[in-house]
Amino acid sequence: MTLKGTGQLLFCIVLLFIARGTIAQPIYAGRYTTIFTAPPANVPTPKTPDAPLTGNGDIGLTFGGEPGELQYYFGKNDFWRAYPVYPGGGIALPGGLRLTIPALKGADYYAEQLPGKGVIHASFKKEAQQVTIDSWVAATHNTVVIEITANKTCTLQPVLWAAKGNTAINTAGTTEKVTWVTRSFENTPLLEWPCHVALAMRVLGNNGSTNKTITLAPGKKTIIAVTIYTSNDRTNWKEAAITEAKALTPAVIEKMYAAHQQWWRNFWDRSSVQVNDSVIEKYYYTSQYLFACASRGNKLAPGIWGPFITKDSTAWGGDYHLNYNYQAPYWAAYSSNHLDLTDNYDQPLLDYMEKGKVHAMELLQVKGIYYPVGIGPKGLCTTRWPLTPEEMLQRYGTRDNTIDSGYKFLGQKINAVFGAGNMLMRFYSTYDAVYAWRIYPYLVACADFWEDYLKLENGRYVIYMDHYGEVMPNLRNNGQWRQLLGDFNSTLSLGLVKMLFKGIIEVSTFLKQDISRQEKWQDIVTRLSPFPVGETGGRQSLRPVERSPAEWLNKPMGLARVSIHGLLLPGGVCGPITDSAFNNILLSDVAHWKDKMQHIGEWGNTLNNGIETCFPGAVRVGYDADEILQQLKDRIAVQSFPNGWITQGGGGIETLSAVPMTINEMLLQSYEGVVRIFPNWNHSKNASFSKLRAYGAFLISSRLQNKRIEFVTILSEKGRACVMENPWPGKAVQLIRNGKKSGQLSGIRFSFPTKENELIVLKGI
Template sequence: MRYLVFCIVLLFTARITLAQPIYAGRYKTIFTAPPANVPTVKTPDAPLAGNGDIGVTFGGQPGKLQLFFGKNDFWRAYPVYPGGGIALPGGLDLAIDALKGAAYYAEQVPDKAIIHANFTKGPAKVTIDSWVAATRNTVVIEITANTTCTIQPTLWATEGNTSINNKGVTGNVTWATRSFENTPLLEWPCHVALAMRIPGNNGANDKIIVTPGEKKIITVTMYTNNDRSDWKTAAIEEAQSLTTAVIQHMYAEHLQWWRRFWQQSTVQIDDPVIEKYYYTSQYLFACASRAGKFAPGIWGPFITKDSAAWGGDYHLNYNYQAPYWAAYSSNHIELTHNYDQPLLDYMNKGKIHAKELLQVNGIYFPVGIGPKGLCTTRWPLTPEEMLARYGTTDNRIDSGYKFLGQKINAVFGAGNMLMRFYSTYDTEYAQRIYPYLIACAGFREDYLKLENGRYVIYMDHYYEVMPNLRNNGRWRHQLGDVNSTLSLGLVKMLFKGMIEVSTFLKKDLHRWARWQDIVNRLSPFPVGETGGRLSLQPVERSPVERLQQPTGLSRVSIHGLLLPGGVCGPVTDSAFNTILLNDVAHWKDRMQQKGEWGNTLNNGIETCFPAAVRVGYDADEILRQQKDRITVQSFPNGFITQGGGGMETLSAVPMTVNEMLLQSYEGVIRIFPNWNHNRDASFSKLRAYGAFLVSSSLRNGRIELVKLQSEKGRTCVIQNPWPGKTVQCIRNGKKTAILSGQRFSFDTKANETIILKAI
């Protein structure tokens, strides 16, 4: 019997392992027409590639292709947008006269992270493969043709917006630079160099003659002064070193990096549409985020214009945080290494804001920041510009910074930190984020009011409150929210997290009693009656009448309660969860058209769908609604588009699916918690709270087994995957304990693998 169990485990593991590269590769995206939304200040609709720092947007027509090169660390560090924010370094034009009017075909291939394009005109066919080296600062373009053709490459750096530009030729390298410096209010200088090399061409600016049977290669190497102080020299010298042999080695490293990435986890749910967006979303986020690099802003490195919408900044009332959410449970922790740095860098300014504007301790953050302590969200610098854009001349609101009535932004930023901590229980990481968390706690300890035995939150608004042209600059009458569900949920999340992290690190234990008191006596989430049932109310009190009505669970309240808040759900409070579940059931009542379930056409697809899973809404209906939403508003490259942002939608499908297959909030692991058990599914190495990697499969209505890999040797608490049955625990191939009950727990050892199987 032991041998049979061992064989089943081997077959299960082998099936998933062998499927990993296949699943990433099978879901390539196909383009049969040139992109129509390039250049743009928002998400491009073109084929995309990247290495978590450099992004390539493959634009243009066959006769004149245009590759746009974005870079996460190239910013105009100016505190007002438009004008400030992430900037476009430049690009490469490829003029191919023989392909004017040619048929367009391109593929975005996720397993190899390449853009594969074919252009045909009559018998002529040109193939162009483009990729961004996973381990280098270089873009590679490989060109083959079945007939002789001429290509004129033109490297360019974007001009304007106060930049200083230069270009030249050094040996066989063509280069272009762009710099922002010596401008009033610029917080730090930023420089970028683009260096092009065409191995085999004698002259740097020569036309490329492609003949049948040969491959021509163009490389573009990019460095900024944030990469290294000798940014220009480094780009040119590295470009000069790129021989054909070096490029081949670089490609082998590139494939190896992506192979490891796809092996970190996998899911199979036998739904081609959802699986395609699951893997494409993972691909695009991996193209946009990487350890040791600047974090991606709203549009990631897929920048095709200066003055991107909202400056392409780090918007802290969900846009910045959301793209990372699925990476934790998908076991792509390395993609989240860059998240914390902008928040840590802004702490000094945040402390000044708290003291000067609110006379409290801790940190207070505006709605938008950038890297290296940059504030991107100042009001316009002149009353005249303020009047033109916002309907009032008062540009000294909150000393000129956009807080927009919300005091929750710093705590909102802590949500991702806690998600990663619970997922890894990494001591070094806990020590890194602890100063930030304790500063958030200090602010809230000072700001909360204890009244009639409960803690109350004043003037922390549910929605952004600000002057604009629609209200003719009249907005102060909207101030006055009391106990916003957004703030209540995130504050509870913070103090529950403070207790856990401080206990883990054995720090500030004398403050534990106060934090627990806040958790216990924080005002309850407001509810009211509508249509004969209880429903969530956005705030307890507000001068805005509609916010005092029980309008139900929605995107903003979800942020506080469920994601990233994590303080509600069936495990936490089943009675309150019933109210939230009923609210989700009534989302259909407000639909005006197919695809707007949860009111997610403007914002919220990354929030509402996984929240519906968490509260226990019907899984099949959620997937149907999500597919309708994708059909209504998405691009061929896999981006699901919405009004308020870009990168955040990349967590929508992965987070929804992961939550269906595995949940672990409140430290309780649940296997296939919200999945139709009549549909086969499997997953491998999804990450659960407690630092566990979990694998399982569901076949013919039955969970076959559960495999747990314990990274840190913590106690595992799991809801019985086989209700009413006893469970055999197998450690290192040997049967040990017999487990029973609705929920059971057992100790583990670091790096131990445990198999659970129903008896």
């Protein structure tokens, strides 16, 4: 073998190791520390906190307060007041820990949020006094650890507390060296299930000080650990918290921290991107960090605000809002290869199926499932109208609280199918048979509903009375809202219904189930009404609906957030490959978003809602990459918090998918059945990605350097055929399987078979 040939072989071997993940990749997240030089101003809050944050996907830690009196808020995804109306119902605050350090009153504030380590590091100085505090939520345990070191002797008073009120029952006590508090919801009318939480505190290394007053000795570390369990974790929730806290020692904490660090190393090794833009990369990795803090597959799913709860009665009850808020936070996790964060997604939707069937039959006289706009865990409905006519009048301008038998559907039939979008994204990303069997009954129930609900008129399937937006009584319309009902063929509905039937055909074929039903399902896909368009300003533009009683909907409005949900994300039924002519209409609509801007940062009208939808939607239709990135940076600058959380007027954690999903889609696309490498990226700008996940169960890495794609590596998990747009247009492509040349590929688009766990390298010739 020639020296040149030897070098090429070694290069391919390196690429194969990278594809497998056996060569460690740089943890780019560690570069993007977030620094705070002032105490948070937005804590406590019913929405997004602006404080340093960390968590383990179940327990969330919000670091509030001032140096002399720090305030830790402990949220937990599974601590709910299971009451069907908010305010009052929804996710609740377990409690927190107050640290009073008199010597630090008025001290300089400095804190760092460290995404590479899952730690909040703080340092407070006042004259010669300095105290450093490292806080972390153990990634593999139900324990919060706070490590405190002072350079001079001072005192600290820790006060563990449980939130009170809202019908809660509280207890407190001390067991040996453990201080504990509890909060419980039980035995109140309409409560669907009881829920309890215990917080147990142990102080270590404090030279015999009591838990009430701690003396911080110079250079000696004091550890305060709080173990938190709910009745959803353990039946013996209180005893478990106390027992585990009592067993803590410095050596146990050290082992816990080692496991914590290993978890975060493994997390960041799942995938990486480099785009040579420090602002975009910072928000890319910080967003993924915050979502990893908010969601863990073996725990209950996060609500709108994740576990970063700082008070009861958060906005919308912090529930699972099904007309996008619940689904959106997960969107980037599939392509970023963080599937473990998504394991909790399906359970609330599956748990509500029996109620959904009752709603469908009793309210609409159809089969299948029909979901209200908001649910919670364990079959909980969170969105009932106020229980008395008087409260209904005060809040909504009408005394009629019996609308839809007292449930908030808000004129929308599509919520259950909206929930199916994420299921299909994960299925296409994994082709996992166990997962397919898990979700298949839900998909069938959705199909049952729409087979019954759709009407076949004049050779096409049409959708009546499923509304583009929420339609409901409110104080602005004085409760007069029924005249707004009557949307016909909403783009949201048409897109998501097409997504459903295309998806269930794929899943049923994969599982070899209900093959006899596929003819009907395919007929719906084929004959579903076309997406409505009209003319505006001499060009074709998307209409939100075919017709509506609401005058503002009866004209072309262009592609917008709600339509994107049906057509592009999660719908995935449109794009440049699927229908290039229709895609050009959508592309033209995106190009006119700037016409509607009055201020920098308003592109796509995303200040209230939609940053997680509009930016990746613009990528999918092929809008200019440089313009998207600039608009994204402008949007971030206008409305985001110091902790890296991009905020908006509506929901919360859904914005955490905005930057990762936008970048992932720029570097790799596969949602139209064709893998595309750097499909919407300026090729004069260097970029690379490692182990992003594509539909077909492929893990893909590539690098663009000096205007040329250097290589593509593919790990095929399930041995499916790979259809790819040629990364080197006009050139032949060398196919290398497990380090050996295996023929050449050519053409604008090509397909090649793969084997399970096969490693493939593609290089332009």
